[in-house]
Amino acid sequence: MKAVNLQTEHNVMAAAERLPARVIVIRWIFALLSVVLFACVLSQVFFAGLSVFDNPDHWGKHTNFVHMFEFVPLLLFILSFPGRIRGGGRWLSLTVQLLIFTQYATAEIDIGHIAALHPVGGMLIAVTSFLVMRHAIGSLTRRKAAT
Numbered sequence: 774m775k776a777v778n779l780q781t782e783h784n785v786m787a788a789a790e791r792l793p794a795r796v797i798v799i800r801w802i803f804a805l806l807s808v809v810l811f812a813c814v815l816s817q818v819f820f821a822g823l824s825v826f827d828n829p830d831h832w833g834k835h836t837n838f839v840h841m842f843e844f845v846p847l848l849l850f851i852l853s854f855p856g857r858i859r860g861g862g863r864w865l866s867l868t869v870q871l872l873i874f875t876q877y878a879t880a881e882i883d884i885g886h887i888a889a890l891h892p893v894g895g896m897l898i899a900v901t902s903f904l905v906m907r908h909a910i911g912s913l914t915r916r917k918a919a920t
Contacts, residue, residue, distance in 0.1 A: 792857065799856035800912050806849055807909040810869070811902045813842040818895055836880075839873070846870035849905065862908040865901055872898045 792800075820835040849866035853859070872894055879891040 796855070796857050799852055800858065800909070803849060803852045803856050803858060803862070804906075804909040804913055806845055806852070807866075807902070807906040810842060810845045810849070811899075811906045813838070813845070814895075814899050814902045818899060821892075821895070839876075843873050844870075846873065846902075846905075849909075856912075858909070858912050860908075862905060862912060865905045865908065869898055869901050869905060872901065 817835065817838055820831055820838055823831040824835055846866045846869035850863060850870065853863035853866065876891060876894045876898070879888060879894055882888050
């Protein structure tokens with residue numbers, strides 16, 4: 774009898790931990806967008822490298838490509854609420870957005886020491902967007918709210 778009660782308690786707890794279908798779908802969208810964001814950031818770094826090491830004519834690709842994904846982190850931040858994604862996934866996506874805005878400032882400033890922060894910001898965006906992606910993929914395997 775005791776084994777049956779334990780099994781019943783386990784089933785009740787498992788049912789309570791299940792997420793609604795809409796939350797699961799939003800988490801999948803969040804994960805997909807985070808992978809796209811990370812791929813775009815890597816492409817952006819590649820375009821900068823082409824400009825420096827191959828041909829300066831590639832700067833146009835570097836400066837224009839960011840407009841394709843610059844608001845994806847903000848969308849991720851917004852999706853984190855209905856997707857019940859807390860902690861790292863939510864706040865790191867907002868951090869990526871703020872870092873992207875900072876990139877615009879460092880790209881336009883003509884003071885050497887401040888302008889030199891631009892590639893450092895790119896590295897921070899790459900690392901942070903990777904962490905968002907890792908958190909997003911991890912949230913797909915969790916049954917309850919991601920932390």
